[in-house]
Amino acid sequence: SQKIEQNSEALNIQEGKTATLTCNYTNYSPAYLQWYRQDPGRGPVFLLLIRENEKEKRKERLKVTFDTTLKQSLFHITASQPADSATYLCALDETGANNLFFGTGTRLTVIP
Amino acid sequence: DADVTQTPRNRITKTGKRIMLECSQTKGHDRMYWYRQDPGLGLRLIYYSFDVKDINKGEISDGYSVSRQAQAKFSLSLESAIPNQTALYFCATSDHSRGDGYTFGSGTRLTVV
Numbered sequence A: 001s002q003k004i005e006q007n008s009e010a011l012n013i014q015e016g017k018t019a020t021l022t023c024n025y026t027n028y029s030p031a032y033l034q035w036y037r038q039d040p041g042r043g044p045v046f047l048l049l050i051r052e053n054e055k056e057k058r059k060e061r062l063k064v065t066f067d068t069t070l071k072q073s074l075f076h077i078t079a080s081q082p083a084d085s086a087t088y089l090c091a092l093d094e095t096g097a098n099n100l101f102f103g104t105g106t107r108l109t110v111i112p
Numbered sequence B: 001d002a003d004v005t006q007t008p009r010n011r012i013t014k015t016g017k018r019i020m021l022e023c024s025q026t027k028g029h030d031r032m033y034w035y036r037q038d039p040g041l042g043l044r045l046i047y048y049s050f051d052v053k054d055i056n057k058g059e060i061s062d063g064y065s066v067s068r069q070a071q072a073k074f075s076l077s078l079e080s081a082i083p084n085q086t087a088l089y090f091c092a093t094s095d096h097s098r099g100d101g102y103t104f105g106s107g108t109r110l111t112v113v
Helices: none
Strands: A003-006 A010-014 A019-026 A031-036 A044-053 A056-059 A061-069 A072-077 A086-094 A099-101 A104-110 B004-009 B012-013 B019-025 B031-038 B041-049 B052-055 B066-068 B072-078 B087-094 B108-112
Touching: A003 A086, A010 A019, A010 B012, A010 B052, A019 A031, A019 A086, A019 A104, A031 A061, A031 A072, A044 A056, A044 A061, A072 A086, A099 B041, A099 B108, B004 B087, B012 B019, B019 B031, B019 B087, B031 B066, B031 B072, B041 B066, B041 B072, B052 B066
Parallel strands: A010 A104, B012 B108
Antiparallel strands: A003 A019, A019 A072, A031 A044, A031 A086, A056 A061, A061 A072, A086 A099, A086 A104, B004 B019, B019 B072, B031 B041, B031 B087, B041 B052, B066 B072, B087 B108
């Protein structure tokens, strides 16, 4: 069966450290993978997209890697801040499916 | 104004009632989507539309219907609401070029009692 698994439901880290979130998928062949941030009671907000032929993508303090052999994406937030506390969702596009499939998310808490 | 506006923000309805959730967008995008979010299950696609004349079922369309009234408007209806349709509902839009991130609305929290 198809699965998108994010490493843990919750992750706590100290302010200033790097947060690393994992997204693993099974039985998908994505053309690209996206990461979103979701705050309580709000809709997801798009952060980054990485294509199947890209290894790494950066945006300010964010970095995403994509390994199609391991079927895994890593999402890093460097120099984390309490304002980074939120749930982070990975989503992937199955080639030909014309829509996104979402993981259940990891709730990140950055402790001051 | 928000790029994607959903109304109502919260709704409590009784089992068996018909209810409509509305969505409008100012992004000028062709593609619109309806998702529901349940704890532990993530976001699941209900319906999607690539233009006004194109409507497609998602993975959980049973019990729902949609209408694309214009490029900017996409409404979701529950013909006869049941308690397991209690969830957070999101509308989203994206550009026609593949690989663009989705823009989501703030959601509608629906409770069916």
